[in-house]
Amino acid sequence: MYQIKSRIWLENENGIFLGEGRIQLxxxxxxxxxxSKAAKSLKMSYKKAWNLIDxxxxxxxxxxxxxxxxxxxxxxTLVTDYGKLKIExxxxxxxxxxxxxxxxxxxxxx
Amino acid sequence: MYQIKSRIWLENENGIFLGEGRIQLxxxxxxxxxxSKAAKSLKMSYKKAWNLIDxxxxxxxxxxxxxxxxxxxxxxTLVTDYGKLKIExxxxxxxxxxxxxxxxxxxxxx
DNA sequence: AATCGTTATATCTTTGCTTATATAACGAAA
DNA sequence: TTTCGTTATATAAGCAAAGATATAACGATT
Numbered sequence: 001m002y003q004i005k006s007r008i009w010l011e012n013e014n015g016i017f018l019g020e021g022r023i024q025l026x027x028x029x030x031x032x033x034x035x036s037k038a039a040k041s042l043k044m045s046y047k048k049a050w051n052l053i054d055x056x057x058x059x060x061x062x063x064x065x066x067x068x069x070x071x072x073x074x075x076x077t078l079v080t081d082y083g084k085l086k087i088e089x090x091x092x093x094x095x096x097x098x099x100x101x102x103x104x105x106x107x108x109x110x
Numbered sequence: 111m112y113q114i115k116s117r118i119w120l121e122n123e124n125g126i127f128l129g130e131g132r133i134q135l136x137x138x139x140x141x142x143x144x145x146s147k148a149a150k151s152l153k154m155s156y157k158k159a160w161n162l163i164d165x166x167x168x169x170x171x172x173x174x175x176x177x178x179x180x181x182x183x184x185x186x187t188l189v190t191d192y193g194k195l196k197i198e199x200x201x202x203x204x205x206x207x208x209x210x211x212x213x214x215x216x217x218x219x220x
Numbered sequence: 221a222a223t224c225g226t227t228a229t230a231t232c233t234t235t236g237c238t239t240a241t242a243t244a245a246c247g248a249a250a
Numbered sequence: 251t252t253t254c255g256t257t258a259t260a261t262a263a264g265c266a267a268a269g270a271t272a273t274a275a276c277g278a279t280t
Binding site: 144146147156157160177178179180181182183184185186 | 254
């Protein structure tokens with residue numbers, strides 16, 4: 001028997017907005033408080049993480065993260081309320097999608 | 111407003127079975143009658159096409175294509191009835207999936 | 221002023237994927 | 251037996267994505 005797998009993401013005219021990798025990175029930023037620590041926790045290069053966040057910002061209507069540089073502790077990156085909302089919405093979509101895929105699996109019973 | 115995009119595929123314990131690219135290749139084989147012509151029509155290298163078909167065969171329970179080599183015309187590749195069934199099933203899954211994704215788009219209206 | 225860890229950015233290297241190329245085996249038909 | 255276009259396979263070349271490395275700018279705290 002075959003298993004149905006899927007990958008979902010959001011786009012607009014400015015390119016890809018959110019995907020599963022980006023959501024994972026945003027969640028890591030929420031727990032770590034900085035982009036560099038988040039990248040490290042995911043064993044991702046800082047450059048890749050920075051590029052992802054940059055792409056998110058460029059395709060988003062409203063800010064997803066606020067970044068501060070300098071100061072005691074060096075600064076950090078925080079997820080905005082709008083960003084948190086998008087994370088929640090994406091999680092709901094993913095859950096709904098998983099349930100839908102599960103309902104389709106008997107399509108391939110033969 | 112964001113657009114929901116997705117990519118679906120089928121797996122079993124032997125690896126990936128069918129995805130959108132493999133379905134496209136199988137359809138090209140149906141119309142062309144050979145793997146090399148199908149690859150050419152999709153502007154895909156023969157090796158890549160061969161690797162895809164090899165992976166399909168290795169993960170499938172029953173043969174998806176029958177290949178003959180030599181003979182007048184050099185041989186060719188044909189999609190089996192089982193393969194045709196899988197193509198139809200995948201198309202139905204894709205259509206259902208598209209409708210489902212469409213039903214989810216107002217999740218991100220804010 | 222000095223310190224600190226962060227964001228931001230450029231450049232170089234590397235690695236893995238993809239294509240390109242070449243060659244052998246095949247077997248029905250002429 | 252020769253010819254043909256295919257499948258099958260190995261190897262080399264090319265290229266684009268990713269990683270590694272280095273460095274500057276920042277600004278609150280001490």
